[in-house]
Amino acid sequence: MSVWEVLIGQDEATATLSHAAADAARSLRGEPAPGMTHAWLITGPPGSGRSTAATAFAAALVCPEQGCGDCIPCRTAIAGTHSDVEIVRPEGLSYGADDTEALVMQASMAPSTSRWHIIVVEDADRLTEQALNRLLKALEEPAPSTVWILCAPGVEDVLPTVRSRTRHVSLRTPSASDVATALQQCHGVDAAIAAFAARASQGHIGRARALATDEQARLRRHEVLRLPLELHDLASCFVAAADLLAAATGDATALADPLDAREEADLLRAYGEGADNASNARAKKLSGKAMKDLQKSHKSRRTRMVRDQIDRALLDLVGFYRDVLILQVQSDVGLINEEMRTQLSQVAVRATPEDTARRLEALAYARLQIAANVTPQLALEALMVRLKDPSLKAA
Amino acid sequence: MNAPWHADSMATPAPVTLVSGPEEFLAERAVRDVVLAARKVDPSIERRDVEGSAEGAAGLLREALSPTLFGDAAVVVVNGIEGLDDAGQTAVRTALADLPVGIYLVLVHPGGVKGKALLTDIRKSGAAEVDCATLKRGGDTIDFITREFARHGRKATREAINALYESLGQDLRMLAAAVSQVCADIDAEPIDAEHVHFYFDGVAEVSSFQIADAVWDRRPKDALRDLRWAMETGDRNRIGPSLVSGLSGGLRSLARYTGVSHSMSEGQIAGEIGVPPWKVKVIKRQAARWRPAQLAQATLLLAAADGATKGGVRHGESLDPVQKAAMLESLVVNIASPD
Ligand SMILES: [Zn+2]
Numbered sequence: 001m002s003v004w005e006v007l008i009g010q011d012e013a014t015a016t017l018s019h020a021a022a023d024a025a026r027s028l029r030g031e032p033a034p035g036m037t038h039a040w041l042i043t044g045p046p047g048s049g050r051s052t053a054a055t056a057f058a059a060a061l062v063c064p065e066q067g068c069g070d071c072i073p074c075r076t077a078i079a080g081t082h083s084d085v086e087i088v089r090p091e092g093l094s095y096g097a098d099d100t101e102a103l104v105m106q107a108s109m110a111p112s113t114s115r116w117h118i119i120v121v122e123d124a125d126r127l128t129e130q131a132l133n134r135l136l137k138a139l140e141e142p143a144p145s146t147v148w149i150l151c152a153p154g155v156e157d158v159l160p161t162v163r164s165r166t167r168h169v170s171l172r173t174p175s176a177s178d179v180a181t182a183l184q185q186c187h188g189v190d191a192a193i194a195a196f197a198a199r200a201s202q203g204h205i206g207r208a209r210a211l212a213t214d215e216q217a218r219l220r221r222h223e224v225l226r227l228p229l230e231l232h233d234l235a236s237c238f239v240a241a242a243d244l245l246a247a248a249t250g251d252a253t254a255l256a257d258p259l260d261a262r263e264e265a266d267l268l269r270a271y272g273e274g275a276d277n278a279s280n281a282r283a284k285k286l287s288g289k290a291m292k293d294l295q296k297s298h299k300s301r302r303t304r305m306v307r308d309q310i311d312r313a314l315l316d317l318v319g320f321y322r323d324v325l326i327l328q329v330q331s332d333v334g335l336i337n338e339e340m341r342t343q344l345s346q347v348a349v350r351a352t353p354e355d356t357a358r359r360l361e362a363l364a365y366a367r368l369q370i371a372a373n374v375t376p377q378l379a380l381e382a383l384m385v386r387l388k389d390p391s392l393k394a395a
Numbered sequence: 396m397n398a399p400w401h402a403d404s405m406a407t408p409a410p411v412t413l414v415s416g417p418e419e420f421l422a423e424r425a426v427r428d429v430v431l432a433a434r435k436v437d438p439s440i441e442r443r444d445v446e447g448s449a450e451g452a453a454g455l456l457r458e459a460l461s462p463t464l465f466g467d468a469a470v471v472v473v474n475g476i477e478g479l480d481d482a483g484q485t486a487v488r489t490a491l492a493d494l495p496v497g498i499y500l501v502l503v504h505p506g507g508v509k510g511k512a513l514l515t516d517i518r519k520s521g522a523a524e525v526d527c528a529t530l531k532r533g534g535d536t537i538d539f540i541t542r543e544f545a546r547h548g549r550k551a552t553r554e555a556i557n558a559l560y561e562s563l564g565q566d567l568r569m570l571a572a573a574v575s576q577v578c579a580d581i582d583a584e585p586i587d588a589e590h591v592h593f594y595f596d597g598v599a600e601v602s603s604f605q606i607a608d609a610v611w612d613r614r615p616k617d618a619l620r621d622l623r624w625a626m627e628t629g630d631r632n633r634i635g636p637s638l639v640s641g642l643s644g645g646l647r648s649l650a651r652y653t654g655v656s657h658s659m660s661e662g663q664i665a666g667e668i669g670v671p672p673w674k675v676k677v678i679k680r681q682a683a684r685w686r687p688a689q690l691a692q693a694t695l696l697l698a699a700a701d702g703a704t705k706g707g708v709r710h711g712e713s714l715d716p717v718q719k720a721a722m723l724e725s726l727v728v729n730i731a732s733p734d
Binding site for chain 1: 639643655687706
């Protein structure tokens, strides 16, 4: 299976990137290769598969067949263990100049087993301005065999100077039918659930996968979508905020637990954990410091995941009120939450379209606040207060 | 026998102890040390206090000195012997000459010339003396802090001790409390300046809760005064986040309280809104001063302020330190005095 097949509903981006990989191979033979360049910027809305696209491209570059998907270089590149493919995830809430300095140093070194040294920076929008400026120098004076792949939600999220030094590939929000088909093909989910998950995730592939395969995730989403119906008084607003936080934490835990466990097991294996107890004990001892660091990074990743999952939950609520608005203006556009039509109609008749617009604005503001590091619970409490009484304005 | 106040805790207390000098904290502790040492010998020992200036002190003292029916031992503390009248002084001299069995006598004198003759007689009688003279700034107080750590069996670096001194100055009671808290919180040895700062961060939290209580009590003047004080004495960078978190904790309980049924017991309410039972009374009192709409408005103010302390939600909203201070001040005033 070719490395490109995991990209869902991204025909255009796939064409650009596979053409680039082919030209990269051509350039090594000294032939003209206009499709390839040493710095890329991949953008796309959350869940559209930016990181997947970046690692697929990296695999295609290290693969002797430009992305067969089966050879060892392909598989290790995708798993993040290829020695010439560096995947950087700014895990704290931001990534500083010192980190970037080290990365740039590393990038300038020659590749070890393949012809390219590839640095994938996921979430380049989380780099600090100093870090981006440092990166800029590297992009201006590229080492001959280094390829930078930066990922960000949108071009507006990176400095214009970075944008102008990179070739831009933009992913689109995959259509619900693309997502549903992929869920059925890759996860063997039945058609009805695949269709529901595709619709409910509003184009977020990771979210769609979680909803399609994890019943608990579906239940938590259902709980969140009931919250607008339960905002009767001030106390219930505060209860709703706590409930949403609990649901998001549950979603983050479901994602983080297996990831943490796998990475800890990988680390122990790297320190020689094996068949007998003696080597296991030695691995445990030797890995002490590295394990501590890993657990620390897991903790900050979890914090970030909770924030991301809160944002997902807020997007679910955005979907809820978009549906309400559609019912209020009697548009015949399909509902995101078709299965809740009855409840949605009740909300729709009890409020004006202006109220709904204000509620959507309150949701947008809460998402901004949480992105700006406002204590999530507080931002959610303020949000619920405004959802209950849309005439209130953010202070 | 004249021991300084920091003598190692004694194995058995002397029959008569003179605690002399104006440093109240040291004097109180010297008395307590005698009581504790006596209880080590006999855990059932009783403490009997007599005020020197009280009317009929002589009679009270004689009564305190007399053995009980069961011959139980006691520590008899005479506070302020300079205030004893002639009869009282005679009672003390009698006791010095012939101390009843099982009695430890502690005589407290705050220094100064009053009661000098009695003081001389006590010293002549061979009483142990604990000197509680006022500590001089600098060296004396630094020594005090060092020995406070030693009392807990701990060591601290010079920097840690200086940091405590710079923050709390001459207030021995505060210093002793701080050392005790740091020793309880920190396992590392020796304790260094960073650990001490950790303790003061804790102080910032405490003052934030105090400010929050004033806000939810609708006492804007007090809230503002405490906030100014906290900003002058504490870590300015921490006060914003810790104030917002203190305020939102209080708001959360108040908001949840608006939803509880009045037929619930305090224990049930505590469970329902997630606070310790003793807080329910406070919340009840505070809740009586608010309408839900005002609390809703406060929620929005608070969320916006949290964004502002963290560098702003939208571009160009970041505040300099003076603006931040002004923002926090207007926050507590605005919340505490709603329309
Ligand atoms: Zn391959």
